[in-house]
Amino acid sequence: MNITQDTKQQISEIISAAMSDIAEGVELPAFAVEVPANAVNGDFSCNAALVSAKALKRKPRDIAQAIVSRLNTSSMTVEIAGPGFINFFVGQEWFERAVSGVLAAEGDYGRSNIGEGKRVLLEFVSANPTGPMHIGNARGGAIGDCLAAILQFAGYTVEREFYVNDAGNQIAKLGLSLDIRYRQALGGKLEIPEEAYHGDDIIHHIENFVKTYGEKYLNFSENDRKAALVDYALPLNIATLERDLKKYRIEYDNWFRESALHEGGQVDEIVRLLDEKGATYEENGAIFLKTTAFGDEKDRVLVRSNGVPTYLVPDIAYHYNKLVTRGFDIAIDIFGADHHGYVPRMNAALAALGVDTSRLKMLIMQMVRLVRAGETVKLSKRSGKAITLSTLLDEVPVDAARFFFNLRDANTHLDFDLDLAIEETSQNPVYYVQYAHARTCNILKRLLEEDGLTLKSGYPLKYTHEAELVLIRKLSALPEEITEAARAFDPSRLTRYVTEVAAAFHKFYDACRVKGEDEAVAQSRLALVAATGVVIRNALAIMKVDAPERM
RNA sequence: GCCCCUGUAGUUAAAUGGAUAUAAUAGACCCCUCCUAAGGGUUAGUUACAGGUUCGAUUCCUGUCAGGGGUGCCA
Numbered sequence: 001m002n003i004t005q006d007t008k009q010q011i012s013e014i015i016s017a018a019m020s021d022i023a024e025g026v027e028l029p030a031f032a033v034e035v036p037a038n039a040v041n042g043d044f045s046c047n048a049a050l051v052s053a054k055a056l057k058r059k060p061r062d063i064a065q066a067i068v069s070r071l072n073t074s075s076m077t078v079e080i081a082g083p084g085f086i087n088f089f090v091g092q093e094w095f096e097r098a099v100s101g102v103l104a105a106e107g108d109y110g111r112s113n114i115g116e117g118k119r120v121l122l123e124f125v126s127a128n129p130t131g132p133m134h135i136g137n138a139r140g141g142a143i144g145d146c147l148a149a150i151l152q153f154a155g156y157t158v159e160r161e162f163y164v165n166d167a168g169n170q171i172a173k174l175g176l177s178l179d180i181r182y183r184q185a186l187g188g189k190l191e192i193p194e195e196a197y198h199g200d201d202i203i204h205h206i207e208n209f210v211k212t213y214g215e216k217y218l219n220f221s222e223n224d225r226k227a228a229l230v231d232y233a234l235p236l237n238i239a240t241l242e243r244d245l246k247k248y249r250i251e252y253d254n255w256f257r258e259s260a261l262h263e264g265g266q267v268d269e270i271v272r273l274l275d276e277k278g279a280t281y282e283e284n285g286a287i288f289l290k291t292t293a294f295g296d297e298k299d300r301v302l303v304r305s306n307g308v309p310t311y312l313v314p315d316i317a318y319h320y321n322k323l324v325t326r327g328f329d330i331a332i333d334i335f336g337a338d339h340h341g342y343v344p345r346m347n348a349a350l351a352a353l354g355v356d357t358s359r360l361k362m363l364i365m366q367m368v369r370l371v372r373a374g375e376t377v378k379l380s381k382r383s384g385k386a387i388t389l390s391t392l393l394d395e396v397p398v399d400a401a402r403f404f405f406n407l408r409d410a411n412t413h414l415d416f417d418l419d420l421a422i423e424e425t426s427q428n429p430v431y432y433v434q435y436a437h438a439r440t441c442n443i444l445k446r447l448l449e450e451d452g453l454t455l456k457s458g459y460p461l462k463y464t465h466e467a468e469l470v471l472i473r474k475l476s477a478l479p480e481e482i483t484e485a486a487r488a489f490d491p492s493r494l495t496r497y498v499t500e501v502a503a504a505f506h507k508f509y510d511a512c513r514v515k516g517e518d519e520a521v522a523q524s525r526l527a528l529v530a531a532t533g534v535v536i537r538n539a540l541a542i543m544k545v546d547a548p549e550r551m
Numbered sequence: 552g553c554c555c556c557u558g559u560a561g562u563u564a565a566a567u568g569g570a571u572a573u574a575a576u577a578g579a580c581c582c583c584u585c586c587u588a589a590g591g592g593u594u595a596g597u598u599a600c601a602g603g604u605u606c607g608a609u610u611c612c613u614g615u616c617a618g619g620g621g622u623g624c625c626a
Binding site: 032034036037038040041045047050051053054059060081082083084085128165168169170195284285286288295297300301302303304305306308310311312315336337338339340341342343344364366367369407408411412413415417420423424425427428429431432434435436438439442443444445446447450451484488496499500503506507509510511513514515516529550551 | 553554555556557563564565566567569570571572573574575576582585586587589590591592605606607618619620621622623624625626
């Protein structure tokens with residue numbers, strides 16, 4: 001049930017009918033039915049007369065007049081306004097249906113099936129298992145997890161996946177770093193090289209390792225020792241990632257290992273496949289992929305002249321695995337801005353392999369700047385070190401972090417205000433929304449306890465106050481907000497929407513009372529309050545932000 | 552140099568090519584004998600610049616200027 005879309009559809013049909021009557025065989029451009037930004041321009045508005053002015057060689061207002069004279073709309077009033085818009089005003093009954101529709105659907109209100117069950121693999125965060133997660137991962141986590149939930153609500157079948165880079169150069173670096181620290185810990189006089197990881201987490205691992213195994217591995221060959229150290233530390237790192245993400249309310253369906261691609265031979269296989277398709281060539285002993293065919297500025301190396309594949313090879317194999325081997329309809333990646341050069345490369349590879357590149361959606365998110373008191377913050381207040389996801393969550397509640405990272409379109413730079421995120425006032429948008437929800441609960445509770453008034457189903461509802469109408473129009477938009485957010489892969493739409501719902505509710509709260517009104521009014525308003533609660537709850541549930549009943 | 556992102560009130564942002572460009576915030580003032588003042592109201596203030604596309608441009612195109620990111624046989 002989606003009353004907004006139904007009404008648009010209905011208007012569309014009657015306009016189309018009138019248009020074909022006027023057209024006299026002339027081909028007319030598509031028109032739109034939309035909800036005007038300003039309600040004085042109607043509940044719905046159509047631009048048919050404007051867009052077809054040229055084709056019909058008539059003035060827009062004349063065309064509008066001709067259309068309107070052919071309309072038969074008993075449930076709506078129609079007027080022609082401005083340059084030639086046809087505006088529709090819905091009647092009382094529409095608002096009543098909107099509210100009862102929300103209450104009937106409850107937790108399913110806003111759910112749709114535009115996804116038609118298509119299988120989506122959403123890969124996000126995928127932080128290197130060689131150290132802690134940074135702020136970019138935190139943004140990617142909030143966006144990815146929220147987007148996954150939106151797509152599910154819109155009827156897609158979604159799997160969340162974390163790609164574990166447990167092979168290749170990063171792991172070699174981890175082995176090197178652990179090895180140096182191990183030998184240092186046991187009295188070896190050696191320097192840690194520039195390219196190794198310098199973090200405390202490495203030293204910490206070694207302390208524990210030495211406690212358990214002592215000097216046992218000193219006599220091993222360097223390679224065996226590194227392997228043993230990696231075997232020890234890597235699972236601990238992955239467990240830490242999993243634990244920190246869980247604290248952030250993110251749980252994955254799959255933890256996909258890069259090493260599985262190597263072991264299964266899929267990495268070697270992909271080079272052979274690309275070669276077979278004629279997408280590669282050899283130069284100076286290295287194998288290149290022809291990515292320039294896809295807008296890249298130069299071709300990229302697949303296999304180095306020393307025979308070692310670059311990161312691209314397992315990555316291509318991984319995407320091939322997603323879209324072909326596992327057969328997902330759509331694969332979504334969420335990357336930091338530093339990966340934008342990656343897009344033409346992966347598209348070129350997939351196109352060469354005969355995969356429709358529109359099935360791969362690579363979302364690029366721009367940088368996050370942490371701000372406190374107007375100043376850029378680089379280091380944590382408590383630890384004095386770079387702020388990680390884990391230390392961020394020590395300072396900022398999960399609700400606030402998840403909400404704030406979804407405040408803006410992924411594709412824009414984000415200033416994350418640490419002071420504001422902690423603040424428990426109306427300036428903080430999370431509290432503003434949660435407070436609105438708590439208010440809806442409180443009204444329902446207080447009226448039941450003090451006046452014995454409960455919400456009766458089937459009671460005839462009636463809304464006349466402007467604040468009521470504004471709020472109902474907002475509530476009726478949830479299904480479209482979800483489908484739009486899904487279509488645009490943009491969870492920030494939902495954050496903005498729920499903030500607007502909260503604002504409309506607070507205004508309603510101030511202007512209209514429930515308690516003490518006569519029964520007809522009280523019942524209608526009680527229903528509206530309950531419907532508002534449903535909408536805020538559903539939206540916050542998608543974001544995995546709490547909707548407290550009292551604050 | 553080349554590629555990507557962004558230029559909108561003092562600040563942070565909104566606006567499938569639509570009507571008088573929205574909000575929040577900072578400032579000034581007002582509203583609790585009233586379901587939660589973690590709220591509401593009043594007030595003032597904005598599309599970087601120059602062209603183009605059209606009934607109509609914050610939105611699309613070109614150029615200029617400014618800020619951020621990238622530009623490895625690193626990942």
